[in-house]
Amino acid sequence: VERATETSIDRTSSRELLVDLADVPRGRLGTALENALRAAIRDGRLRAGSRLPSTRALAADLSVSRGVVVKTYEQLAAEGYLTTAPGSAARVPALQVAGDGRARPATAPADRWEVDFRPGTPSLGSLPRADWERAVRRGFASLTDAELGYGDPRGLPRLREALADYLGRVRGAVVDPAHVVVVNGFAQGLAVAARLLGELGFDRVGVEDPGSVQTSEMLADNGIDLAPVAVDGCGLDVSAVGDLRAVLITPAHQFPTGVVLAPERRRQLVEWADRVDGLVIEDDYDAEYRYDHHPVGVVQGIAPHRVLLGGTTSKTLAPGIRIGWLAAPPALAEAAARHKRQIDLMSPVLEQAAFAEFLSSGQYERHVRRTRTRYRRRRDLLMSLLADALPDAAVEGGAAGLHLLLSTPGVTDEAAVVRHAAGHGVRVAGVGSYQRSSGRWPAGFVLGYGHLTDGALRRGVTVLGDAVRAARAG
Amino acid sequence: VERATETSIDRTSSRELLVDLADVPRGRLGTALENALRAAIRDGRLRAGSRLPSTRALAADLSVSRGVVVKTYEQLAAEGYLTTAPGSAARVPALQVAGDGRARPATAPADRWEVDFRPGTPSLGSLPRADWERAVRRGFASLTDAELGYGDPRGLPRLREALADYLGRVRGAVVDPAHVVVVNGFAQGLAVAARLLGELGFDRVGVEDPGSVQTSEMLADNGIDLAPVAVDGCGLDVSAVGDLRAVLITPAHQFPTGVVLAPERRRQLVEWADRVDGLVIEDDYDAEYRYDHHPVGVVQGIAPHRVLLGGTTSKTLAPGIRIGWLAAPPALAEAAARHKRQIDLMSPVLEQAAFAEFLSSGQYERHVRRTRTRYRRRRDLLMSLLADALPDAAVEGGAAGLHLLLSTPGVTDEAAVVRHAAGHGVRVAGVGSYQRSSGRWPAGFVLGYGHLTDGALRRGVTVLGDAVRAARAG
Numbered sequence: 001v002e003r004a005t006e007t008s009i010d011r012t013s014s015r016e017l018l019v020d021l022a023d024v025p026r027g028r029l030g031t032a033l034e035n036a037l038r039a040a041i042r043d044g045r046l047r048a049g050s051r052l053p054s055t056r057a058l059a060a061d062l063s064v065s066r067g068v069v070v071k072t073y074e075q076l077a078a079e080g081y082l083t084t085a086p087g088s089a090a091r092v093p094a095l096q097v098a099g100d101g102r103a104r105p106a107t108a109p110a111d112r113w114e115v116d117f118r119p120g121t122p123s124l125g126s127l128p129r130a131d132w133e134r135a136v137r138r139g140f141a142s143l144t145d146a147e148l149g150y151g152d153p154r155g156l157p158r159l160r161e162a163l164a165d166y167l168g169r170v171r172g173a174v175v176d177p178a179h180v181v182v183v184n185g186f187a188q189g190l191a192v193a194a195r196l197l198g199e200l201g202f203d204r205v206g207v208e209d210p211g212s213v214q215t216s217e218m219l220a221d222n223g224i225d226l227a228p229v230a231v232d233g234c235g236l237d238v239s240a241v242g243d244l245r246a247v248l249i250t251p252a253h254q255f256p257t258g259v260v261l262a263p264e265r266r267r268q269l270v271e272w273a274d275r276v277d278g279l280v281i282e283d284d285y286d287a288e289y290r291y292d293h294h295p296v297g298v299v300q301g302i303a304p305h306r307v308l309l310g311g312t313t314s315k316t317l318a319p320g321i322r323i324g325w326l327a328a329p330p331a332l333a334e335a336a337a338r339h340k341r342q343i344d345l346m347s348p349v350l351e352q353a354a355f356a357e358f359l360s361s362g363q364y365e366r367h368v369r370r371t372r373t374r375y376r377r378r379r380d381l382l383m384s385l386l387a388d389a390l391p392d393a394a395v396e397g398g399a400a401g402l403h404l405l406l407s408t409p410g411v412t413d414e415a416a417v418v419r420h421a422a423g424h425g426v427r428v429a430g431v432g433s434y435q436r437s438s439g440r441w442p443a444g445f446v447l448g449y450g451h452l453t454d455g456a457l458r459r460g461v462t463v464l465g466d467a468v469r470a471a472r473a474g
Numbered sequence: 475v476e477r478a479t480e481t482s483i484d485r486t487s488s489r490e491l492l493v494d495l496a497d498v499p500r501g502r503l504g505t506a507l508e509n510a511l512r513a514a515i516r517d518g519r520l521r522a523g524s525r526l527p528s529t530r531a532l533a534a535d536l537s538v539s540r541g542v543v544v545k546t547y548e549q550l551a552a553e554g555y556l557t558t559a560p561g562s563a564a565r566v567p568a569l570q571v572a573g574d575g576r577a578r579p580a581t582a583p584a585d586r587w588e589v590d591f592r593p594g595t596p597s598l599g600s601l602p603r604a605d606w607e608r609a610v611r612r613g614f615a616s617l618t619d620a621e622l623g624y625g626d627p628r629g630l631p632r633l634r635e636a637l638a639d640y641l642g643r644v645r646g647a648v649v650d651p652a653h654v655v656v657v658n659g660f661a662q663g664l665a666v667a668a669r670l671l672g673e674l675g676f677d678r679v680g681v682e683d684p685g686s687v688q689t690s691e692m693l694a695d696n697g698i699d700l701a702p703v704a705v706d707g708c709g710l711d712v713s714a715v716g717d718l719r720a721v722l723i724t725p726a727h728q729f730p731t732g733v734v735l736a737p738e739r740r741r742q743l744v745e746w747a748d749r750v751d752g753l754v755i756e757d758d759y760d761a762e763y764r765y766d767h768h769p770v771g772v773v774q775g776i777a778p779h780r781v782l783l784g785g786t787t788s789k790t791l792a793p794g795i796r797i798g799w800l801a802a803p804p805a806l807a808e809a810a811a812r813h814k815r816q817i818d819l820m821s822p823v824l825e826q827a828a829f830a831e832f833l834s835s836g837q838y839e840r841h842v843r844r845t846r847t848r849y850r851r852r853r854d855l856l857m858s859l860l861a862d863a864l865p866d867a868a869v870e871g872g873a874a875g876l877h878l879l880l881s882t883p884g885v886t887d888e889a890a891v892v893r894h895a896a897g898h899g900v901r902v903a904g905v906g907s908y909q910r911s912s913g914r915w916p917a918g919f920v921l922g923y924g925h926l927t928d929g930a931l932r933r934g935v936t937v938l939g940d941a942v943r944a945a946r947a948g
Contacts, residue, residue: 133614322822348658
């Protein structure tokens with residue numbers, strides 16, 4: 001097995017590069033680090049062939065969680081600024097500097113993983129193309145000339161009505177179509193939310209720890225400071241929210257632990273929000289996929305005046321479709337629509353009309369049911385493979401969604417497992433890479449399975465089993 | 475003829491409402507005023523039936539241009555917070571307050587204009603629906619499963635390539651596909667530009683005066699202070715740009731005057747930008763429609779390193795399609811892509827694939843040619859009607875675009891003309907409503923014609939002719 005060698009090109013010059021980062025607020029460090037590294041690569045301070053510090057060493061240098069550095073390296077690798085061969089240090093590749101002075105990746109980044117357990121990706125082949133195309137055709141035909149013009153920033157009324165109906169029926173939400181704002185996926189919903197939070201003076205927002213790096217960074221990129229709040233086996237520790245006035249949570253299926261926010265915690269959350277006159281941003285990202293019983297309803301349903309509920313079709317249809325929604329507390333609906341308008345005027349009407357058609361014809365729910373069956377089968381296979389390969393490991397959070405958490409008692413170094421797996425072409429992330437503060441969550445690994453074939457699941461679990469056993473032995 | 479009575483409900487309480495606005499930066503006053511009025515209407519400080527101050531009186535109270543107040547009233551009327559019957563003061567209608575405490579307009583705002591000369595709207599019936607539907611179908615079929623997933627924030631490579639080719643061939647731009655960022659219309663392009671300007675430290679940006687209220691406000695809503703720069707018969711007065719380091723301009727067909735930026739001014743502009751290490755944001759919004767000769771090329775073509783070029787399909791296809799683009803200077807391309815990602819992750823792939831298909835098959839250019847013929851015919855009719863009705867008025871800026879400027883010597887009170895026309899169901903805006911500083915531009919009216927039928931043009935010109943004659947007599 002190849003192992004990563006913990007060397008860096010030149011620790012001193014790497015530190016010099018990072019001096020610029022000293023005054024950057026913590027929530028923005030990821031972005032600032034990306035920029036600093038890109039600039040250093042472009043202007044030659046980091047030369048072709050240079051090895052970068054290990055994610056662990058750099059995280060220690062910067063006093064940030066390792067997840068921030070991992071994500072930064074991944075981003076730069078995806079852009080071609082770094083190459084990250086399994087089991088080796090990240091390197092600066094030879095870049096073609098074009099006539100205009102801009103560096104370009106010498107090669108397009110390739111998907112080099114044999115098995116990629118990355119969470120958050122649905123089975124892209126499961127988009128019902130023929131049905132969606134029909135909905136697009138019908139939706140387009142339904143659009144009046146006037147609807148092809150400049151319209152309501154909240155979106156087409158018929159889509160907002162269909163969404164309010166769907167969210168009420170399927171997610172237990174209490175939504176007036178007037179308070180829905182159609183957005184291009186939840187990412188844009190977060191950009192809108194961040195502007196709204198800024199307007200309310202809630203510049204510091206609680207985020208789950210462990211939690212989604214992507215959603216947190218989206219808030220941070222839009223001017224919000226992040227305050228990590230611990231998650232335990234009942235979900236967000238509401239007593240630790242302190243004097244904050246806003247939190248971003250994933251109550252139906254906490255990302256990445258899969259914990260469902262306990263009823264008592266839900267009550268505490270609403271009490272806190274009422275007490276501080278605060279706001280809960282509820283990211284209801286994959287709760288349609290619940291395998292044991294009816295999906296757990298949204299917190300919004302018990303406190304519509306306190307919750308900005310966000311959802312997306314990125315997990316049920318495909319991320320490239322770019323349809324999401326916000327259901328705002330009545331008092332904030334107008335401001336939410338205004339902020340949507342200020343960054344994007346309005347969403348494309350073609351997708352809106354198609355999705356309205358898809359929802360109101362019942363096709364959307366049929367599609368969710370069909371894919372739920374498919375995902376449950378994948379989950380069942382993954383759980384049975386894990387039970388065979390690692391009988392003393394525990395699976396958590398597998399009752400819903402498209403990923404689960406494998407808890408591995410006896411593993412002290414998640415990174416060793418990640419490296420071992422990477423050395424065999426398998427990409428997996430430790431729960432530690434989702435933690436902002438010093439982790440309280442026990443060692444484990446986040447396994448996205450929605451997009452993986454049976455063969456990939458078998459191969460992935462075999463490698464992961466070996467990696468965990470090696471780490472326990474080592 | 476009904477005339478607006480220049481009364482206000484209660485000048486003192488209207489002033490009280492506006493105390494909150496005292497500390498608002500000028501660039502943000504429009505938004506702040508909207509919010510203050512909405513809040514006052516919702517919470518009953520402005521009661522049903524109340525008359526609002528005239529736009530002139532309120533503009534004087536606030537020391538803002540009247541255009542800001544006109545736009546605010548229009549927005550609130552569109553949302554149902556105000557009713558604005560032709561020739562009368564704006565009034566607060568009876569609002570239904572729903573159980574959730576949110577006021578709702580009692581009736582949906584209706585399009586009450588017989589003829590609306592509002593510029594910026596294409597003929598929505600001219601979208602070639604069958605061709606576009608075919609492009610959507612082909613585009614969708616061309617998308618791989620991976621392209622339906624999370625992708626490059628800049629957009630699909632094949633669309634960026636097709637755009638770079640098109641912009642080079644048709645607009646004289648020098649564009650590398652790597653530096654293109656697909657956005658959802660130029661409005662989102664401006665939100666991206668505003669973030670980029672903020673990052674560069676260019677917090678104060680020159681805008682054309684007279685100029686587009688909508689694009690200026692989009693910058694202001696994204697944290698940019700606006701500095702009006704005079705426009706004369708040669709376009710932007712570059713010598714008046716002073717110590718600014720960024721400007722937003724419409725050189726091919728200045729909005730709303732229709733002036734083409736003169737060659738000498740273009741050179742001065744680039745010299746200025748090089749001298750101050752600055753940035754030109756070029757809004758190339760309707761230049762495909764040029765009737766006398768080949769469209770005037772973009773400034774970007776002579777200074778690709780200094781110009782952030784933005785364009786849109788909102789004028790050529792339809793605003794609801796939501797496809798626009800930025801072509802960034804090489805050094806800023808990466809930052810532009812990052813800001814796009816931070817507010818919207820990426821644009822929907824379906825429209826992108828469809829537009830790539832539409833562009834590369836030549837259908838887009840054929841469509842532009844076809845509609846150009848249609849718009850030229852409308853322009854010719856409008857000009858001949860105007861020549862008959864107002865032989866001593868001059869038409870300017872009619873060589874391109876979807877609107878022209880009617881210059882009316884002898885008219886001192888544009889507002890009287892606007893009111894007279896409104897009293898007869900015709901909506902028209904004076905050039906003064908596009909001015910931020912005390913206007914230097916002679917009296918005139920902005921006539922959008924792209925969306926108007928022959929009958930509407932005839933009726934509109936008849937009313938406008940009467941209104942201008944009445945104002946000269948009065």
